[in-house]
Amino acid sequence: MHLENPGLLYVAATLAPLASFLLLLLAGGLRLALRKNREAGAGAALYQMLGGDRPHRAAAFIATGAIALSFVLSLVGFVYFLQDHPLPAHTETPHAAGHPEGGPAAEASSGSTADRWAGSVRWAEIGRFNSSKSTVLALGYRIDSLSTVMFLMVTFVATFIHIFSIGYMSEELAPVVEDHQVHTEEGHLHRRGRFGRFFLYLSLFCFSMLNLILADNLFQVFLSWELVGICSYLLIGFYYERRSASNAANKAFITNRVGDAGFIIGLLILWTYLGTFNFQELFHKLPQALQDGSLPKWALIVAGLGIFLGCVGKSAQFPLHVWLPDAMEGPTPVSALIHAATMVAAGVYLVGRVYPLFTEEARLAIAYTGGITLFLAATVALVMTDIKKVLAYSTVSQLGYMMLALGIGGWVAGLFHLITHAFFKALLFLGSGSVIYGCHHEQEMTRMGGLYPKMKITAITMLVGVLTIMGFPLFSGWYSKDMILAQALGYFLVHRQHFLLFALPLFTAGLTAFYMFRMWFMTFTGPPRDEHVHEHAHESPRWMTVPLIVLAVFSVCVSWGSPVWSAESSYLGGHHGLLEMSEPADELKNLKMMDEALNSAVHDSHTLAEVLAYVAGGLGVLFAALFYYWRVLNPADAKLQFAGVHRFLWHKWYFDELYSAVLVRPSLQAAHWCRNFDTYIIDGFINRAAWATTMLSRWDGIFDLAIVDGLVNLTGRIIFACGAWLRRFQTGYIRSYVLFLVLAAIGIFFALTYFLNLAAAGP
Amino acid sequence: MSQATILFLIIAAFTGLSAIAVLVSQNIVRSAVWLLFTLAGTSGVFFLLGADFVAATQLLIYVGGILVLVVFGVMLTAQGPFITMKVGAAEWVIASVVGLLLLGVLVMSMPGPEAFGSSEAAPANARVSSSTQLGETFLGLPGAMPEANVSGLPKTATAVPRTRVAYLLPFEIVSVHLLVVLIGAAYLARAKRRKGGLP
């Protein structure tokens, strides 16, 4: 069937979970609005149809259906993609065929190929008043082989995690759920079940993750970046009544925000100097801008480091790694999907996408960050006893591997490890979820042990995962890990001063094997450490075990090529594989960042790296078995002997305490100081002003009363006194009146006689 | 000192002292008696001035009428033994001062002899046999009517003729007036129930 724009299949795949989200939101909102009519009336029937007092199971089916539809669409799109861009044979140059713009093999259909797999919609225009300098914000998509592979991985893993969640979150279907970890006055907290809400958030997350992979410009990536951060916050704090969960959600979001600040700085620098967000345009403009000086080198370094800082936050690298272990407060499917397979992978994915933007200095920084992270996390994982914490630190460590690989030029190696890691880490998390569910929400490995006979499927699938992460031959992790180690060795051979960049990953490979097998041995073998837990342990239902099996199968065979035993021939990450098709070799060549010496060194040192990896891994397994399987060496003794080291590792290198002292406590101090300033100085000032006003008004009142009123009263009193004095003349006696008459007559007479001379006037 | 002068002095002193005695005496009946003497003295003064009719009328009406009335009033309003209503000394002082002041003003305002041409009684007036003349004037006989000065007319070149005035009309008015007064007095003094009786 011929499709005009197969790229739109991917757009549809992205929008399907969004539709599911909106539908679930609408249904949930409607149910909430109708809740008060639930007794009777027209709303009651609708309310009951939407689930009534308990969440409706259909929410899960809608969400799972949507993501499964996305997977199907991705698969169909993948088929079309392979039609347009077939995997090149070994003789052809791999890179040319991968790019939609062209290469000899795809010349004939280069124009139409580009249209079929890319497109965009103009969304907004910034700076429209100055049309030459305006920037267009667009929502667009651009599909290349990396996108297709990421799409397949994300939708596949997400689908099976959705299915797993239907079983795992089944107790949220009850109308009232008792939370044993939250204590109120009446005992444990009782709340409504939140089954639907879980799938609502999962759908939103799937949409945003797919949008991130789909995007063809940094702005859209940033939008999705923030959106996945929100979903992570909502899902980590799913049991928000627990203080630990809400703190962890805050920690995750705030730490991510620190990284996002760097991301925004990078975005701003790129926009200022290059005027665009679009990836293709960026790569196009970059060499010219560097040459003619419109983009200074320092600005590019800062931009690169800024965007990398965002990735550090999102992918939990040192020093922003502190949120990931705490994020295990969320339900286990959340840990599997978001904090193992997909969201944390977004950082690595972005580094791979904008790879040409990183200068030599920036890439070295990336490599060292990854190196420090992988070592740090692995050492902490050695002493953790919570099964999910072990896996969390393992995730941080593996992400460090990916960053390291990307930093030293192994673009394919890093992204290859990303894909394989998604599968086996999701498998391991779901397996741990199964263990936790089976042991009735018991997460401490110190209370597990001897669970193998009780949970055979879980145990075997987890063993597959452990072997994969260790790098057991023919399991998918082996291919990617060896590629990284080969890259590291080659880099070391070329740049002798960066020996840490090889020593750390090698040593950590051994540590990885040790702590993963330690986890497996402690959980499934040996005598049970807690009889009560062991008695009630059971295998999980089919909802949960089937995804485990599927993921186990895939984590074994996802990297296979032909022949199987050759890493180079892997369809996914090997030579001429899918990932290599998208490697930005042309851009790197244009920027003169392609190091041919490095590539040949890597190629030559492949075998040596492999051998060293076997040695390290083998030693790790040996020690794990000695401690925990054959129990020849006693872990408790070791703990006592290395008490100081153990304490240091147990407190996670005291990072939380460091951040608390340096960041949290000063902030609180500043807040207290501000509060005191406000209370005593500002409020004090206002209170004094008010007091002064009161005093003034009191004085004014006295003044008004005494002087103003006094004057008025005085006037009245004077007049009254005058009247009273005059009143004395009104004696009431006729005689005195007559006297006054006489006096008046005298007066008039006098006046007439002497002053007016009328009396003398004659006739 | 002619005979007229001495006569005048005696009568004038008599009248004046009686008037002062009316003022001074505390007893109301004694005041009435002194009033009698004053009125009689006034009548004498009139006789001296050649106004016989007026003097006779004065005696008739004033002494024989009004004074009797006054005495009647005194008797009618008697309250037991004739109690004297005393006046305080301060009031005497004030009254004397005021009285003297009034007297002074009146005396000061008298016109001098130059105001009227001559201070002597004009020989023209010697022909006064007032009662005949008064009677003729009241009846309006033309020959007896005096010439009067009409004041208030504008001073024009042509002399205003002196008109003859008749006193008939005022005579009638007075008569009617007396009648009215009679009726009024009778009404005012009609007998009505006394409040509370005599003390």
Place this chain on the structure above:
Amino acid sequence: MSEVSLDHYLVLGAVLFVCGALCMAMKRNAIGVLMGVELVLNGANINFVAFARYNPVFRLEGQVFALFVIVMAAAEAAIALAIVLNFYNNHMTVDVDTAEELKG
């Protein structure tokens, strides 16, 4: 004093007038006030008649006027006495000081 002139008579009239006025002002007995009135009128009468005698212009009118005054005095005395009797009926006394309703 050689001749009795107008002034002498006027002075006499003035004396009577003043006594009458003071009587009106001083006497507490209502009848006494009445006597004062008579005195005043008499003083005026003397003035009238004196002027009639000594004023060449004022020949007869003075006497006529004095007659009228006498008549009026009689009428007025009658009325006044009626009033005094009324006063006596109401207040049981002729003391004018008791009529102090106008006292302010």
